[in-house]
Amino acid sequence: MATDSPVARDIVERLNAGLSDALDDDFDSLGRQLHRRGIDIEAVTSKVAGFSVAVPSWGAGRGGTRFAKFPIPGEPTNIHEKLEDCAVIQQLCRMTPRVSPHFPWDRVSDYRALREEAAALGLGFDAVNSNTFQDQPGQAASYATGSLSSTRAEVREQAIAHNIECIGIGAQLGVTDLTVWVGDGTNFPGQQDLGRSLDRYIDAASAVYAALPDGWRMLIEHKLYEPAFYSTVISDWGSSILVAQELGDKAKCLVDLGHHAPNVNIEQIVARLHRFGKLGGFHFNDSKYGDDDLDSGSINPHQLFLVFNELVEAEMNPRGGFRPAYMIDQSHNVTDPIESMLSSAEAIAGAYAKALLVDREELLAAQEANDTMMAFQALRKAYRTDVTPILAKARAGAGGAIDPIAAYRASGWRARKARERQAAGTAAGIV
Ligand code: PSV
Ligand code: MN
Numbered sequence: 001m002a003t004d005s006p007v008a009r010d011i012v013e014r015l016n017a018g019l020s021d022a023l024d025d026d027f028d029s030l031g032r033q034l035h036r037r038g039i040d041i042e043a044v045t046s047k048v049a050g051f052s053v054a055v056p057s058w059g060a061g062r063g064g065t066r067f068a069k070f071p072i073p074g075e076p077t078n079i080h081e082k083l084e085d086c087a088v089i090q091q092l093c094r095m096t097p098r099v100s101p102h103f104p105w106d107r108v109s110d111y112r113a114l115r116e117e118a119a120a121l122g123l124g125f126d127a128v129n130s131n132t133f134q135d136q137p138g139q140a141a142s143y144a145t146g147s148l149s150s151t152r153a154e155v156r157e158q159a160i161a162h163n164i165e166c167i168g169i170g171a172q173l174g175v176t177d178l179t180v181w182v183g184d185g186t187n188f189p190g191q192q193d194l195g196r197s198l199d200r201y202i203d204a205a206s207a208v209y210a211a212l213p214d215g216w217r218m219l220i221e222h223k224l225y226e227p228a229f230y231s232t233v234i235s236d237w238g239s240s241i242l243v244a245q246e247l248g249d250k251a252k253c254l255v256d257l258g259h260h261a262p263n264v265n266i267e268q269i270v271a272r273l274h275r276f277g278k279l280g281g282f283h284f285n286d287s288k289y290g291d292d293d294l295d296s297g298s299i300n301p302h303q304l305f306l307v308f309n310e311l312v313e314a315e316m317n318p319r320g321g322f323r324p325a326y327m328i329d330q331s332h333n334v335t336d337p338i339e340s341m342l343s344s345a346e347a348i349a350g351a352y353a354k355a356l357l358v359d360r361e362e363l364l365a366a367q368e369a370n371d372t373m374m375a376f377q378a379l380r381k382a383y384r385t386d387v388t389p390i391l392a393k394a395r396a397g398a399g400g401a402i403d404p405i406a407a408y409r410a411s412g413w414r415a416r417k418a419r420e421r422q423a424a425g426t427a428a429g430i431v
Pocket of ligand 2: 221256283329
């Protein structure tokens, strides 16, 4: 961490001092309860302290919807200001040490300098995201017909070149993952040939894959629909794994929680992808209807827990290796993005902590004996445990805030930035 913390350290220390007795009390009580269940709270706390999830640079602003954007005074409008806000999140919660950039949104002239700027704020970078789902001013060819799967060769070439440029930027930022999400698809039956569009995607994606340096991965992110509403080229995990298998070992699948039809069993998708060594990353958010990009765990915390139950299972039984790129991918329309990401980091780490509490021997024994109720109870016991003292201890132990949102509010950060920063525009768009 740089010597100048974004939020004054004494604010965090003063608030922590007022909360630490109660936290110790709750932690000790939970420790006794877990001890009776054969669980060492210190071991769980140190695993939680080692957990991290990246934050998206674009999530630091108020994203808006397709219809409107309502900026707040003091929100960041460029990558430098976004990094500052991400540093606040990391300072207070201590589990978001990396920022995932998106290009060309985060374009600068000197990426080595950007890496140093982030490092001075206590941050590193995570997976680079390419953007071939929007046209940029002055761009030679339009993505109106798709990008990697477009019928037009010059469009595919441009999309390939952009992804290769992202790899080059990522190398300068110290990153080793490229996440590729394309909005390619159709709005009318018959608009494009469903087989040939996938052929074109695979051909173009192979050219990007061929440019991956050693140690790099290409994370293929699927999404059911939007912006295309009849068919999407990489619509589901089936298409994603088929493409990843076709491309090769460096290609993995990335699961974004919101990119599935309602009620789809996403934890099973996680288990399947892991089974075939293809689970590369995860985008956390929550939804009620579609790709709502709501805050993680705000609608369905139980689903988040069940997903983590599979992720912990994968962590403990890595088969061909398990190195997931975890990232928050949300759009904050009605909250301060810093508060939303603090709250989401807590929800995500909480689901992880609960999944660590599952007695896996008990679960396996019940499963093998076909004792459905006891298998379910093994999960339920873990899920209903209040793990907030573990999360707060892990945070405070790493120098963070016991109550991050309270510390953030006490810091007056946003009001200060409102005086210093330019106002954000109101142009709407999907983020
Ligand atoms: C697409 O909906 C997505 O989930 C992809 O990860 C994009 O990169 C991101 O949102 C921002 O648009
Ligand atoms: Mn995503």
